[in-house]
Amino acid sequence: MQLQPWPEGLPRSGNLNYEQLESVSPWFEVYKINQHTFVFLEPHHDEEVFSYLILGNQKAALVDTGMGIVDIRPEVEKITSLPAVVINTHTHFDHTGSNYLFDEIYCFDDDYEINNLKKGHATQFCNSFMQPGSYQNLPQGFDPMAYNIAPSNFTRKIKHLDRIDLGGRSLVIHHTPGHSPGSLCVEDTKHKILFTGDTFYSGTIFLHLPGSSFDDFIQSVNYLSSLSDQIDFLCPGHNEAYASKDVILSLRQGVEQVQKEQAAFEINFGSRFFQFEDFNLRLPL
Numbered sequence: 590m591q592l593q594p595w596p597e598g599l600p601r602s603g604n605l606n607y608e609q610l611e612s613v614s615p616w617f618e619v620y621k622i623n624q625h626t627f628v629f630l631e632p633h634h635d636e637e638v639f640s641y642l643i644l645g646n647q648k649a650a651l652v653d654t655g656m657g658i659v660d661i662r663p664e665v666e667k668i669t670s671l672p673a674v675v676i677n678t679h680t681h682f683d684h685t686g687s688n689y690l691f692d693e694i695y696c697f698d699d700d701y702e703i704n705n706l707k708k709g710h711a712t713q714f715c716n717s718f719m720q721p722g723s724y725q726n727l728p729q730g731f732d733p734m735a736y737n738i739a740p741s742n743f744t745r746k747i748k749h750l751d752r753i754d755l756g757g758r759s760l761v762i763h764h765t766p767g768h769s770p771g772s773l774c775v776e777d778t779k780h781k782i783l784f785t786g787d788t789f790y791s792g793t794i795f796l797h798l799p800g801s802s803f804d805d806f807i808q809s810v811n812y813l814s815s816l817s818d819q820i821d822f823l824c825p826g827h828n829e830a831y832a833s834k835d836v837i838l839s840l841r842q843g844v845e846q847v848q849k850e851q852a853a854f855e856i857n858f859g860s861r862f863f864q865f866e867d868f869n870l871r872l873p874l
């Protein structure tokens with residue numbers, strides 16, 4: 590089912606299965622996925638980006654840090670006093686906004702991703718995501734035209750199949766390039782959840798950006814198919830914090846149709862737009 594436009598389509602059905610908790614700031618919505626897994630949603634910006642908090646016995650992992658419009662740390666601290674390490678699914682502005690507020694940051698070992706962290710994202714670039722109509726209810730005193738992402742430093746370069754032990758719960762890193770060269774998915778082996786970042790979400794998956802590669806994406810989708818038996822569901826990076834693992838098969842079929850030039854597309858916004866039942870793809874011309 591196609592996603593309704595923002596903000597009319599809110600709240601998204603894929604979030605309503607989860608128990609909603611009280612947030613510290615009205616900028617965030619917080620949902621409990623299970624006793625040890627939480628998601629922070631930023632519903633007042635049309636990116637509708639998610640950051641996930643995963644608790645172990647000794648540490649917590651924060652999968653992405655959101656847009657940085659409001660400090661995410663009080664939301665984390667309301668749920669846990671464990672030290673939190675950040676794992677970036679990739680380093681685009683909307684997933685790294687609060688990175689600079691954390692001491693421990695894990696990023697995939699890839700120059701494109703590492704440079705993004707080191708440089709941050711300048712106001713001039715970020716302005717294009719702050720046009721009127723793309724947000725509502727900004728916090729008082731926040732100047733959308735001054736919005737930028739501060740540089741941050743990685744403390745550990747992670748690689749494909751690295752295991753991150755949180756104490757009683759470990760996370761496995763799966764390198765899934767395509768949206769960006771160092772995009773990754775995080776597998777929670779205990780709860781059989783795959784956190785997919787921007788490799789999959791309901792909505793339009795961007796494969797036309799600088800650093801994107803459709804060839805890499807094809808490989809990554811095939812690889813994800815091989816993980817399907819060991820996971821129960823997906824927690825994507827935008828829009829809906831639940832996706833059935835069946836979408837991996839739909840994604841594979843969609844990608845195959847594009848590859849065989851059997852899929853219809855429109856040309857808009859200087860790229861090719863492919864519409865499928867559960868998602869869309871945007872590819873370069």
Ligand SMILES: [Zn+2]
Pocket residue numbers: 679681768787
């Ligand atoms: Zn992205």
